[in-house]
Amino acid sequence: MSFKLGNVFLRPSPPLTLRHISLHEKVIERIAQLFQAGAIRLALGKIIREKQRFPVDKFADIQRAFPCIIAGLRDYAEFIPLERELFDLVIIDEASQVSIAQALPAIIRAKKVLVLGDRNQFGNVKTSNASHEVNAAYMQDLIKAFSEDFANAGQQVRTKIDYFNIRHSVLDFIEPISNFSIQLKKHFRSYPEMISFSSKYFYGDSLQVMKIRGKPIEDVIEFDPIEHDGLVDQRNVNALEGRRIIDRIAELLDMESAPTVGVITPHTEQQAFIGKLVHEHPRSDEFYDKLHLKVMTFDTCQGEEREVIFYSLVATAEKDRLACVFPSKLDREKSEEVDHNLQPQRLNVGLSRGQEKIVFVHSKPLDQYSSALRTALFHYRSELERAKSMPTEDDLDEASPMERQVLHWLGQVPLIRDLDGDCEIIAQFELGKYLKQLDPTYHHPDYCVDFLIRVSDGGKQHQLVLEYDGFEFHFAKGVPPGMINSSTWRAYLTPEDLEREKVLESFGVQMIRLNKFNLGKDPVATIDGLLRERLDGMNNGRQPHDLVKSVAEKANEIEEGLKTGDYKRCKKCDRDLPVDMFRDGGAKSGFGRLCRECKSTAAPASSKPRFRRRYRRW
Numbered sequence: 001m002s003f004k005l006g007n008v009f010l011r012p013s014p015p016l017t018l019r020h021i022s023l024h025e026k027v028i029e030r031i032a033q034l035f036q037a038g039a040i041r042l043a044l045g046k047i048i049r050e051k052q053r054f055p056v057d058k059f060a061d062i063q064r065a066f067p068c069i070i071a072g073l074r075d076y077a078e079f080i081p082l083e084r085e086l087f088d089l090v091i092i093d094e095a096s097q098v099s100i101a102q103a104l105p106a107i108i109r110a111k112k113v114l115v116l117g118d119r120n121q122f123g124n125v126k127t128s129n130a131s132h133e134v135n136a137a138y139m140q141d142l143i144k145a146f147s148e149d150f151a152n153a154g155q156q157v158r159t160k161i162d163y164f165n166i167r168h169s170v171l172d173f174i175e176p177i178s179n180f181s182i183q184l185k186k187h188f189r190s191y192p193e194m195i196s197f198s199s200k201y202f203y204g205d206s207l208q209v210m211k212i213r214g215k216p217i218e219d220v221i222e223f224d225p226i227e228h229d230g231l232v233d234q235r236n237v238n239a240l241e242g243r244r245i246i247d248r249i250a251e252l253l254d255m256e257s258a259p260t261v262g263v264i265t266p267h268t269e270q271q272a273f274i275g276k277l278v279h280e281h282p283r284s285d286e287f288y289d290k291l292h293l294k295v296m297t298f299d300t301c302q303g304e305e306r307e308v309i310f311y312s313l314v315a316t317a318e319k320d321r322l323a324c325v326f327p328s329k330l331d332r333e334k335s336e337e338v339d340h341n342l343q344p345q346r347l348n349v350g351l352s353r354g355q356e357k358i359v360f361v362h363s364k365p366l367d368q369y370s371s372a373l374r375t376a377l378f379h380y381r382s383e384l385e386r387a388k389s390m391p392t393e394d395d396l397d398e399a400s401p402m403e404r405q406v407l408h409w410l411g412q413v414p415l416i417r418d419l420d421g422d423c424e425i426i427a428q429f430e431l432g433k434y435l436k437q438l439d440p441t442y443h444h445p446d447y448c449v450d451f452l453i454r455v456s457d458g459g460k461q462h463q464l465v466l467e468y469d470g471f472e473f474h475f476a477k478g479v480p481p482g483m484i485n486s487s488t489w490r491a492y493l494t495p496e497d498l499e500r501e502k503v504l505e506s507f508g509v510q511m512i513r514l515n516k517f518n519l520g521k522d523p524v525a526t527i528d529g530l531l532r533e534r535l536d537g538m539n540n541g542r543q544p545h546d547l548v549k550s551v552a553e554k555a556n557e558i559e560e561g562l563k564t565g566d567y568k569r570c571k572k573c574d575r576d577l578p579v580d581m582f583r584d585g586g587a588k589s590g591f592g593r594l595c596r597e598c599k600s601t602a603a604p605a606s607s608k609p610r611f612r613r614r615y616r617r618w
Helices: 018-049 056-065 073-079 100-108 132-149 155-164 170-177 192-202 239-252 268-280 284-289 345-350 371-389 401-410 414-422 431-438 495-506 523-539 544-564 596-601
Strands: 003-005 008-010 090-092 113-115 221-225 261-265 294-297 306-312 354-362 423-429 449-457 460-468 510-514 567-569 576-578
Touching: 073 100, 090 100, 100 170, 113 170, 192 345, 192 371, 192 414, 221 371, 239 261, 239 268, 239 306, 239 354, 261 268, 268 284, 268 294, 345 371, 354 371, 371 414, 401 423, 401 449, 401 460, 401 523, 414 423, 414 449, 414 523, 449 523, 460 523, 495 510, 510 523, 544 567, 544 576
Parallel strands: 090 113, 221 354, 261 294, 261 306, 306 354, 460 510
Antiparallel strands: 003 008, 423 449, 449 460, 567 576
């Protein structure tokens, strides 16, 4: 029996059985749980909005629901209970900007701490401006408490209390007690020529740039000079540069795929002036919505990045106040600057914000600039000219994708950059035809090489061939897997490749072979080292055949050693080393699986993270 009420059919409920009652109780219980969860969620939302502390008894539930929490240090301290080892791992990013006073509460809550930071970027501005008197008073209290609690501590332990000074970053604090430290070298933001200044002057040429430039260098680095009228604007303002930049930004709006844009200038007055021009422009909204425009100073651009960065340098021949912004030298250790505000980090941070292009808008010739900025401008001008003389992708063999990668590495090699005009690189050079022109006795094939590198040194010209050997075409067939490695690869080259190498070297052309076995983890450093070794050998009168012979002899020695047991392969670094490098008193056989070098850097078993699968039950 049923009846209709409007569009709703009503049916009397059947009699409830025990099974139905049990089922209904479970539904009611589940609904109650949902209501309770919703109430908790609303209560926690109110706590967060009003910036109150999380209830300690509820934090375990939150931790189960959100096993990974991302928060600022201040939020972290305000919301999370101050209890030891609440988290398995606490990661502190931008550690050079975080004082130990800010980070200590987070460290207390952690079982393990990972600190990421860079001293070549800005430190914590607030702590550097902290009151000397207040800081000294806190340090005296800290020293007094430490002396009472650790009266028997040695002098070495006592000196570590200095790291609790608020002016020290958490990076300074953690470094002496860390059990593992590594520099991250991979750079993904920009092209090699754009980041080369930072790599050379701040990171010892160690950055490995992953972004390959596939467009002309003029579309990556540009100098836009302005013929200044000589009129002096208001303090630290260059109106002509500001208007030029606004005009160029407006042109970008009409591009089919408009880039993101940033403007960086040394002076806050110029920043305000350019911001005013943007506000008054009829397409002002598009500047922000379409280009994500941001106008910054060298001090406020850290953490930002844009595809196109314009630099307004402001200075003119009549007025130049850049000495108040940049140091006279880039070497921070040898710099005699007494003003703490003249930080070399300004240049490192400010000149590394671009992703696709950087444009320097300047109102006087580059050689009229002074201080460390002059060094930076000259560097980029050299990069621009050097890149123009480098081969382009159009010069490469389309059938060899690795040639493109090798060209990318060559553009970052420090030796090639330092040689500047004394080094010439030619791709797909027809060396055989060239040698026939020079020497009528040359009756060998018309060899074409991947890259010919000519170096002028002291009136002499050295020629080197750089070749990348693919595994499929340049190594012997049928070799058992694992027999070819970084130590033995030369012994397995094809006879044709060895003959070609000997022929070219007999005519005074040295060959450097690259392959997947000898490039290592840092190909740029490997190529740089090989070039320096060969050039040193030629300058010292060493014959290339002697170098080849010594390498071949070493390869044969290792191969025989593997058979006799005098050599052993490390399971981690994949090197063939003398067995003495594997001695381990704790192993049954007396020899371990890893060499001494790898074993010393391996993390202890107890420090390995343990993972537990979580199951959600409904």
